[in-house]
Amino acid sequence: MSEKILSVGLDLGTATTQLVLSELTVENIASVFTIPRVYITNKTVLYKSDILFTPISDQLLIEVDQIKDFVQREYQKAGIQKEAIQMGAVIITGETARKENAAQVLQALSGYAGDFVVATAGPDLESIIAGKGAGSHQYSQEHHTSIVNIDIGGGTSNLALFREGDLQDTACFDIGGRLIKLDPSSHRLTYIAPKLQQIIQQEGLQLELGKTVNPSDLNRLVQILTEVLEMAVGLEGTCPYYDLLVTNHALKLDQVISCVSFSGGVADAILAADQGLDDYLYGDIGILLGRSLAHSRIFKERTVIQASETIRATVVGAGSHTTDVSGSTITYIENTLPLRNIPVLKLSAEDEELESSRLAQIIKDKLHWFSLENEVQQVALALEGQRSPSFVKIEEYADAIIAGMAETLAKGLPLVVVLREDMAKVLGQSLFVRLPADYPFVCIDSVDVQNGDYIDIGNPIVAGSVLPVVVKTLVFDS
CATH class of the missing domain: 3.30.420.40 (ATPase, nucleotide binding domain)
Known part of the structure; x- marks a missing residue:
């Protein structure tokens, strides 16, 4: 039906x-x-x-x-x-x-x-959503490779690194097409972002609010932004403004990056780099930045993949619903439910193979993908789990989850754990003894979710033995 x-x-x-x-x-x-x-x-x-x-x-x-x-x-x-x-x-x-x-x-x-x-x-979650919208995660899975998607909007460039379909890392830089605005007709500067003002001052560039733009100096500024993005994807460079333009954190760059894709409004300018567009058509630096990137070292030293979406990559669809249930092996505290619109943090298979203390640190680090203004938000922690885990492994999972989710627990937010394998009952019991008395938490299994999904968990049904679950996946136009 x-x-x-x-x-x-x-x-x-x-x-x-x-x-x-x-x-x-x-x-x-x-x-x-x-x-x-x-x-x-x-x-x-x-x-x-x-x-x-x-x-x-x-x-x-x-x-x-x-x-x-x-x-x-x-x-x-x-x-x-x-x-x-x-x-x-x-x-x-x-x-x-x-x-x-x-x-x-x-x-x-x-x-x-x-x-x-x-x-x-926030910048990390936006990176994840844009990377999925651009089709980069799917490309990495189908071609068994690593790829960074750079989503360049008006104010920031959001990076998401995928390998074999798994999200590895995110980053964000204060680089965007509308960090400088000018009148398209008179070419008078009407806005310069604070960080760019610092660069202009240190470089001695002749770019001043209310004055007509100096094209050569503006091109030099755009070249600096390009050099920072080159360094952001692992190309060697010495630009002194790299750290200044980091929004929250850069990619760790501890693994090979084979491919790059571009999305966001500036990606359209990259595609149209040789079409002779008016530099100031949109009253900003988007076209200049796109043209600079099209001729950058990224295209020479990395394989650049065409994104399935550019300006519409972040979200052009809507929350689609996959309805499922989790039952018989669930654990939950009565007053925790219902929960709605909880973003999913899915760990990779490699993460789950780590010993407990390292897994805890990975959880703690990735939890900040969902921070907004340095405030940790409610998330659902998703793991693959194991089909027949040993008691020792269950204890290691529980220790890692409690340590890794410490900031969430300190704020009193419900602890939500979602497993694919059938082990929520025993893991939930192990979590129960480690949590404060009556702490709100739910541990469910047999549910398949991915980074970028949202999850609803309803009130118990069938005498409390089953929880209705709705997984909401942002549907991207491709």
Whole structure:
């Protein structure tokens, strides 16, 4: 039995805001005598909106009403009634996520679909989402290689490193197409980001607000940004501004990076580098940066892969739902549930092979992928687990989880552990004895999730022996 569902995806980025409407075919592939297993079997993009420059007020706040007007206008153009939309995703990314009223915007937009995945993505989570949207994780899996996706937006460049389909590392740099703005007609500079002002001062460049741009000096500045991105993917360099432009952290660069892909708005400028576009067409440095990258060492010394999406990579689809259940071997504290829209942190198979203390450190490090303004957010820790684990291995898992999730536990956030293998009961019991009395936690198994997914866990059913689980995967247009 199949059902068609209308979903919406809305991305509010530093530079642009865009919306996509999709029709998803959801089908229960289980027999009538077994537990339902529902999957997306087809998706069709019905409508792609115009791309709007994200409206920011003079007070550096997101213009909520303008965003709502944009959404309503695009619904009308698509011939869609708001009431017909059953699910969707709103993602606020880049510098926009750091605006004081970001939470207000999320709340205002949450009523524009039946069941939204609503998230404010910090730089690491944004890197993961963009890398998946660009198809880089899939490429690394299919070609058995490593690849870094560089998603270059208006304010930041988000990097995600994948190897064999597993996420290895993330990074973010304050490099983007709208860190300098100018009037397209007069070429007078109207905005220079603070970090770029530092570089301009130290380099003695003639670039000043209110003055006409000096093309040679602006090109020199763009070349510096390019050199930093070259170093970011492991190419040797000596640019003194590398550390200055790191947003949160760089890639560890402790493994070979074979391939690179580009997404984000500047990626379109890379593709159009030799088409003779006006340098200042969009009133920023996006075209200059794209052209510089197209002729950079990255293209000469790395294999550059065409991303499946560029400007729409972050989220052009919506929250799709895979419904599942976890039962019989579950462990949970009564008052923990229900939980909704919890982002998933999935460890790699290599991570799980580490001894307990090293695994704990990996969990602690990767937990910060989901930090926003250095604040740890609620996550669901996902592991493959083992089919027939020894008692010693269970104890090692439990010790690593408790130590690795220490910041989450210190904030009193529920501990959520999701396993693929059937071992949640015994692991849950081991966690139970290590947690404070009545600490909220849930440990479930037989559920398959990936980084970038979101998970809902409902109230217990069937006399408390089964938990309904909904895995929400951002559906990317490719």
